[in-house]
Structure formats: structure tokens, C-alpha cells
Amino acid sequence: MIEAQHLTKRYGPRTAVDGMTFTVRPGRVTGFLGPNGAGKSTTMRMVVGLDRPTSGRVTVNGAPYARHRAPLGEVGVLLDAKAVHPGRSARAHLRALAATHGIGDARVDEVVELAGLGAVAHVRAGRFSLGMGQRLGIAAALLGDPATLVLDEPVNGLDPEGVLWVRTLLRALAAEGRTVLLSSHLMSEMALTADHLVVVGRGRVVADAPVADVVARAGTAAVRVRTPEAARLAAALVRDPALRVVSTAADTLEVSGADAPALAAAAAGIGVVLHELAPVQASLEDAYLQLTGGEVEYRAAAPGTPTTPGASR
Amino acid sequence: MTATALPRPRVHPVTFARLVRSEHLKLRTLRSTWWTLALAVAVLPLMAVMRTTSVAAIADEADPAYLVGPVYVTSGVMLAQLVLCGLAVVAVTAEYRTGQVRSTLTAAPTRLPVLGAQLLVVVVTALVTGVVGVLAAWAAAAPLLGEARMTVDLTQPEHLRIMAGVPLYLAAVAAFAYGVGAALRSSAAGIASVLGLVFVVEPAFAYLPSEALQRLGAYLPTAAGSRLLTSDVLGSVVSGSRDTTLGPWAGYGVLLAWAALAVGVAAVLLRRRDV
Helix, strand or coil: CEEEEEEEEEECCEEEEEEEEEEECCCEEEEEECCCCCCHHHHHHHHCCCCCCCEEEEEECCECHHHCCCHHHHEEEECCCCCCCCCCEHHHHHHHHHHCCCCCHHHHHHHHHHCCCHHHCCCEHHHCCHHHHHHHHHHHHHCCCCCEEEEECCCCCCCHHHHHHHHHHHHHHHHCCCEEEEEECCHHHHHHHCCEEEEEECCEEEEEEEHHHHHHHHHCCEEEEECCCHHHHHHHHCCCCCCEEEEEECCEEEEECCCHHHHHHHHHHCCCCCCEEEECCCCHHHHHHHHHCCCCCCCCCCCCCCECHHHHC | CCHHHCCCCCCCCCCHHHHHHHHHHHHHCCHHHHHHHHHHHHHHHHHHHHHHHHHHHHCCCCCHHHCCHHHHHCCCHHHHHHHHHHHHHHHHHHHHHHCHHHHHHHHCCCCHHHHHHHHHHHHHHHHHHHHHHHHHHHHHHHHHHCCCCCCCCCCCHHHHHHHHHHHHHHHHHHHHHHHHHHHHCCHHHHHHHHHHHHHHHHHHHHHCCCHHHHHHHHHCHHHHHHHHHCECCCECCCCCCCCCCCCHHHHHHHHHHHHHHHHHHHHHHHHHCCC
16 A cells, blocks of 8 residues: 655646645556656655655555665565666575565565566676566566555567566456556556556656546547538537537547437437447557646647637637 | 475574675685785785885984884885775675565565674674785795894884784774775765875875875874874875874774764665665
8 A cells, every 4th residue: 555645746836746646556567657747756766765755655555765774675676777786697686685675585586476577687787688688677576475556667678578578467466456656658568467556757646547448438539420511510519618528530520528319419409410420449548648748848738628720710 | 397396495584793794605606705805915025024124224324213123014005005995985886786685685684683783794704814915025024134133022012002903904994994885875975985085185185285184184094093003103005194193093093983983874775766
């Protein structure tokens, strides 16, 4: 269990994390999703006490990370950047970490095998590929058999087999009742791995809900309407302030804010013939873009324009 | 293939002893450590043989008062300290350069015990290296001492002080270098600072136009600390100085104070800074 309350981190004038409040619960995989620079890594560093919050607090399994007497037994961490001396072998790196908690060599060998590093355990970490480095990082995170795992971009650099391995492993760890928080900007991966999402943008939490809800919220939002009289229909629909009408082609509108029967009725009311009427299934990708569209640092245009010029003329 | 298919591992609280074991493991699992230590040990007998041989060539004309065996036998300290300072600085700065420090500090989030454990490992390593090195130097130079009309006689207080001073001095100067490295967090800056101080700043004090400032030079880290290795008659092999403003142990105390200051600054910064 990870609980963040009004967590804030400023670097000089720049606010990396801006009053984040969220709870990561055990028994499920929680995805920490956001564009680059949204504050994911900074938040994870604050969880394990590498960065000090400017204000607010974060606890892991009920206490600040540094208060735990055996922190590796509480939280396993994989941070985005490499955290290994390149001159030391994988096994030596793990043994040194294990020694701080009196963890025996048998467990070191277990996690080496678990991470699929058996053949390269004695190779210096500096020679590792990015994927092997990630496997070493995951091995280190599992060393103390922690109840909570915090993994920053764990599939970054892994081959397809490795990606599948991480996904299976994380789902299994959550199924055992552990708390799993993983960050990623790969939405397709999140859709397959996570149960719950904390979506962040510009240092703020913009959504904290089950994956299905996040998708549903975006998914029920639009209906595609094809008609030869698109302009006339759009003109009629925009009078309702609850509707959003976007013209996607000369004869096609995408309408959000009303379902298909309501739109069919509206069209019939003004005598417009419909050629197609279909709900648009949004993907997690759409949901994500919709949530973070207003939160990315450098965006092209203001969001939330109710209609396009073509539809409102 | 899940984590639970395996028996639950035993995980114990982090203690200082466990951190020391971890840091010791970290130091000895790097190849560069062994090369560095071999070099630090080797320069002592090498310099001892060279200096004793050159004394042997002029021993007949020399004033016997100037033929202080231990001074020549320990003359490699100058080079050994250079090597060990490098090791001490890099032991901590490489953690920051490689990102290893994030692993280290997530395992020990209270931070300060890590500083203490690394310091202890570095100091003990320098101490042991010094003992091995000075014994090797003595053994290597022993066959030549007679010809050079010198002795190393540990029953003489000055001889004992200089010989035992080698490991003590190397340990203290390594602690100082470690503290500087830990405060600066950069290999280049750390090594440049320590070696710049020892080889440029400290010697430069001897050329200052003011006598008061020159005397101040005696309180700088290696000038002060090397008093432990200085023959009262012959002067120091480390700094080349014959300054006796400070007594041998007072000088060593001053070096320890410098080391404590450097480590203290590093500790304050470690508490405050993000990693």
C-alpha cells in the first residue's frame, strides 16, 4: 500500500509534482501513466526517499520509507535509470544489496534464476544490454520478497519475450496480494498489465480509476453520424450546449454528449436522413490523450473547442 | 515462474555491521580496487630500494645523524598516498557517476550509516595496505641497509613512530580524500581537489612572501599529518618540509581534524540533498 498526500516537489521555479494525492492498493497492478515530464519518476523517487518532497508526504505500508527497519523487505524498487556499478558482476551487485539486509546467497541465486540471468550472473553489468539491465533491476527489486513493488518503466528495452515475462510476473505478484505500481508511457502495455490507473499530467493526478472506467469514460463519449446533410444536422445539434459536435469528413460528424437513440430522434425531428449511426469505441490510448491533452507541457492548441469551424458555420 | 513458488527468504533489519559487510563486498568485487591496492603496496618497496641504494652510494661521506633508516624505507608514502587518495575518492564518487548510489540508498534510506560504513571500509583498507606496504618496504630494503650504514630499529621511538606512522598516515589521508569525494560527488572534481591540494596548494605555501602565511601552511592536511613520518633531524619525505611548528602527534591530530571536517560536510550534504 502506497499513500501519497498532497505530494509536491519543486526544483527552483519548476514544479515537477504538484500536490498529488493517490493511494496504490494491494492485490492489483496499478499503472502510473503520464507523458514524459509529468512527474512519474520524481514521485517514485520520493516514495523511496531518494528525493525529499517540498511538501506533503508519502508512506509505504503505513510508514515513510526511511522508517522501515528492513526497507528492501517492504518495497522493491526499479528506477528508470541504471542504478548499478558497471564494473561489478550481476551476482556481486545483488550480493552487496542482499548483505545490507542479511539476505543469504541462496536467495540471490533464486532471483538471478527468476530474472533469467543465470547464464550472465558473473558478467560485469557494464556489458549488459538495456534489457538485461532491466532484468537485473527487477531481480534486485524482488530480493527482499517485498509486499510492495515500485517499477519505473520496467519493460523499457525488453524483447517481446521479456515484456511477456514482466507482465506475467507483475500480474502474479498482484494476485498474491502484493501492491504493484508500475509507470509507463506505453498505453498498450498498461491495457494488458494494469487493473487500475493513476493518470498524471503536469505533476497532477488527472484520473484515478479502474482501467475499464477510464476507457469507458472516453468510450461512451462519441457517436459517429454519417448523413448527406451533415451541416444542417450539426447546426441543429450545437444549439444544445451539452453536445460536442466534430466534423470528421464532409458527410460525417462525431457527436459526444448524447447516445445513438437520442441522436436518431434529433435527426428525425428535423427530417435529416442518416446513412450511419455508430458508437465510437475509444481505446485506452484515446482515453489517455483525452485526459492528458490539457496537461502536456507543450501542446499545439487549446483543448475543449466545442465544434470545428466546418460544423458550426 | 512466480516469486511465491519459492520459500520466503529471511530478511533482517539493516544494521551498521551489515552495511559494513555490504560495502566491503562492493569494494572487493571491483577489479580496479585490486589493481589500485597492488600499485599502492608496490610503490613502497620500490621507492625504499631506490632511496636506500642511492644513500649507500654516498653513505661514507654523509653525517651519520642524517642516516635515519625509516625515513628512506618509508619514502614511497608520497606515491602510495596518491594512489590511495584516488581509491578513496572514487570509492564514493563512482556511486554517483554510475547511479549505484540509488541502489545503495534505497537499501539504506537513513543514509548516514552508509557514509560511516564506506568510510570505515576505506580507512581499514588504507590501514592494511599501509601495514603490508611498509613491511614489504622494510623487507626489500633490509639487505641494503647495512651498506647504507642505516638501521631500522623499532626500539627507538622515532623509528617506531615513522614505521607505524605509514599506515596511520595513509588511513587518515584516505579518510580526508573520502570526505572530499563524498562532499563533491564527482570523480574529476574530487581527485583534482585532493591532489591539487597536496601537490600544488600545500607546496605553494612555502613560497608565500609572508612568514606568517608560510607557518599557516604547516596546518594544511598533508603537511600536518606527515609530521608523523618526519625525522626531527632530516625532515619529511612527504612534504619535503622541515617545519616543526607542530609536534608529530599534534600534526597527525590536525590531519584527523581535516578529515573529520571533510566527512562532516559530506554528512550534512548527504542528509540534505536529493540523489
